[in-house]
Amino acid sequence: MATPIRTVRLLTAALLLAALSAHAADPLDGELEIRSAYAVPSHGVIMLSVRVGYPRSDLLSATLKDGVTLSFDLECTVSRHRRLWFDAEAVSLLRHSELSYQVVTDRYLVRNVDSGTQETFQTLEAALERVGTVDEWPIAVDSQLERDEEWQISLRAGVRRGHMPDALRALVFWSDAWHRTSDWYTWTLVR
C-alpha cells in the first residue's frame, strides 16, 4: 500500500489533471457542426434531412481502435416563440447512434440505437459519413403544428466518448472532456 504522501501527491496530480484536462489534446477536438438541414412536409409528415460534420482525426481513430465507443446524439426540437414567456415546444426528439471499431473483423460498426440497425464500414471516413447523414427523419405530424403559427426547428448534434455507465456519468459531471455538442442550428419551418 502506498504511503499517505503518495496519496496526497496523487490527489494533487488528479486535481491538476482535472483542471488542465480541458486544455489537453482530445480525440473529440475538431469541427462539430450542422452543415445543412431542411424539413419538408410529405404526406402529412414533416421529414427532416440533416448533414452533420463530426470531428475526424488520427487520435479519434486510435481511440476507436482502443475499443472506445462513440455515441452520437442529434437533438431536434420544434417550438413556437411566445412573448414574455417560455417558448412552446411541440416536439423534442433525440436520435441516438453509436460508432465502434470491430477489432475482430477490422471494420467500423455504426449502430442506430433507436432502431437497432447496424452497418459496417471499411473506413472511419465512411462510417462517420454515414453517422452524419440523416435522410427523411419524420419529426412531426403536420397536425401537431398549427398552421397559423410560426414554428422553428432547432438542431443540435453531440458526440460522447466511451460507453460510460450512467452512474459514472454522474460522477464526471464536472468535466466536458468526454462529450462535445454543436451550436443550435435553428430555422423557420416553411410549409
Added chain:
Amino acid sequence: MDPRALKRWGLRALISLGCGAGVWALLLLLQVTENSAEFNRRMPWILLLNTCAVVALGVLLTRKLWQLYRDFQNHVPGSRLTARTVGMFGTLVVVPLLILYLFALEFLNYGIDSWFRVEFKHGLNDALVLSRSALQLRLREQARRTEEFARTIADLSGPDLAVRLDAERRAAQAADVTVYDSSGRALSVSNGANSPLPGRPPAGLLLQIASGRSFVSLETPVDGHATIRTAAPLPKAQGVPPGRFVLTDYDVPQELSRLADAVQNAYSNYGDMSATRRPLKVSFMLTLTLVLLITMLAAVYGAVWSAQRLTRPVKDLIAGTRAVGKGDLETRLPLPSRDEMGFLVHSFNDMTKRLRRSREEAATSRHAVERERERLAVILSRLSSGVLVVDAQLQLRSANQSAGAILGRDLAGMVGQSLVLGTGATTLLAGFVAELRARLDSGEREWREQLSLKDEASARVLLWACTPLPDVGDAARLVIVFDDVTALLNAQRSAAWGEVARRLAHEIKNPLTPIQLSAEQMRRQLLRGLDTQHARILERATHTIVQQVDAIKQMVDAFSEYARAPEVQLARFSLNQLAAEMVELYRLQDTGIDIVIELDPQLPEIEADRGRVRQILANLLSNAIEALSGVGGAAITVRTRWVSTAPVAQAEITISDNGPGFPEDILGRAFEPYVTSKARGTGLGLAIVQRIVEEHGGRISAENLVAGGARVRVLLPATADKRTESRRERA
C-alpha cells in the same frame, strides 16, 4: 421583533436551508444516476443545491470561528476554554475523517488500477489474436473453396449452373451462392428457403473483382449472426459472358461467432473502461473530497456548536465570578441542566445569595456604626471641651471643633498628619504639643492636670486629661480631653476681687468722711490760733489729708463700681452710632492721636445696656490714649463688625493702637484688677470692662499685634436670648 431574535431565526433558517439543500441534492443524485436524460436535466439543480449546502455550511462555520477568534482576542471569559474544547473536538473529528479519507483514496486508486492490470490487457489481446486467427483461417478456407468452385463452373450457364450452385450451397452449407455478371447483376442464385434474394453487391466488392482478385470479408448483419462473404471471378470460357463472378455467403459457425462476439464485447468494454479510467479516478476523488469537505464542515461546525454549548455554563460561571469579584452580588446564573454542571451553578447561586445576605448584614452594621459615629461626632462638636485622638508619634487621628478653637488652629485639616508639623514656634498649639510630647517621652500615658499656655497674643489655662484608648490595630492611641478654664479662673478671680472691693468700700469708705470732716474741722479751729509758719504747716497737712482722702474715696468708688451687683438695663440701640459718638468725643479732646473708625454697615441694632457699653468704649479708648502718650504718629482704630457666622450672632468691637502693646508679663493677666503697666491708675479699667462684657454674656480678649501695638477685641451677643445661649455655650 427583537434584533437578537431575528438574528437567531435567520441562523436557524440558514441551517435548515443548508441541511435541506444537502438532503435534496443527495436524493436527486440517487434518482438521476439511474437515468442519464434525467441527470442532464437536473444537473444544474444538483450543482446549485450542493453549492447552497457548502456555502451555508461555510458561512455558518466561518461565522462561528470568527466569533470564537474575536472572543479569544478580546479575552472574553470562557473563550480560551471554548477554543481548547473546539480544538479537541475538531481534532477528534477531523483526524479520523482525514485518515479515513486518505485510506479511501488509496483503496479507490488501487481498486481502479486493478481493473486495468497488464495481465488482463495481455489476456484480452491474446484472445483477440486467437479469434482473429480462427476467423482468418475460416475466411481463407471459404475463400479458397469459393475460388475452386469458381473454376469448376467457369463454362456453365443456365440450368446447369443453377444445379451446380444449389449443389455447392448444400455441400458447403452456405447461406446463398450467387453468380453475377460484371455489372453486379445476379445471373443465377441458390439460397435458403427463408433467405431473401441477394441485392447488388457493394461497390468495393465489384471493384476488387473487376481487378481480377478474389474478395473475402466478415459481415455483421442486423441479427448479429456473422457471415463470411467470399467472391471469386470465374475464369473466361467459351459461350459465356466474361467478367462473371461467384459470391458466396457462409454462416460463421455459431460457436465461433459467439466467441468472436464475446471477444469483441470484452475488447470494447475494456476500451470504454480504459477511456474513463482517468476521469473516473479524478471524479471519485473529487466526489470523495466534496463529501469529505461537507462532512468535515458539518462536523467542525457541530464541534464548535457543541463546545460552545458545553462551555456556556462555564462561561456564565466565569462571568458571574468576575461580577461577584466586582461586588455585583445580584448575579444569578441560569441553571443549564440537572447534571454536575447544574449542581455547580446552583452552588454558585447559593453562594452569591449567602454573600448578598452577609453584605446586607454588614452594611446594616456599618450604617449603625456610622450613625453612632455621626452622633458621637455631633456630641464632640457640641462639646465645649477639646477632644484629640493621637497616636504615640503624635499623629492626629481625630479632633473636634472645640479643640481647634481652644488651641487657635483648624485641626480638621491636620487629621492624619503629625501635630508637630503643624505647630509654629509661639502658638498655643506649639506649647500644647511640646507639653504633650514631654509627657509621652517621660512615659506618662494617663494624667489629669492644669496646663498654662501662652502665645504672643494671649494666655490660656487648660484643664487637660489624657487616657490611652484600647489598642486599635498596631498603634496605641491616646485620647486627650481639655477645657479652656481661663474664663472660669478669671471669673473666680474676678469674684474674689469683687468681694474684696465690696469689703474695702464698706470698711474704708465709711471712715473716710469723718476723717475728711475732722481734718477740715481741725483746720478751721486751729488755723486762726497759729502763727504763719505753723498755719502753713497745718494748712498743707490738712490739705494733704483731704486730698488723699478724696483720692482714697475715688479709689474706693472705683472698687465700689467694680464690686457692685450687676444691674443691666437692656435696650436696643445702634452700636455703630454709639461708637461714632464716643470717637467723636475723644477726637474733640485734641489728644494729637489720629482716631480712625471703621463701622460695619451690616451691623444691626443690638440689645444691651447702652451706658455700660459706652463705659467699655470709654475705658478702652482711655487706655489706648494713655498707652500712646509720647508715641509719634499715634493712631487708634475703632472697628465694628457683625459676626453672623458664629453659632451665636455677635457684634464685635475692636480697638487697636500702634503703641508699645501689652508688656509680656501682664498680657495674660491684663483683665485682672490691679494689673497695669501705668504708673498711675487703679488698674481696674480693663477689669471693669471685662466684668461688663461678661455681664452681657460676651467675650473679651487682648493681644499684641505683630506689626506693633495692641488690640482688644470685644464680642457682645446681639440679643438677650442669644446672650443666654452664649453663656451656656461658654459654660
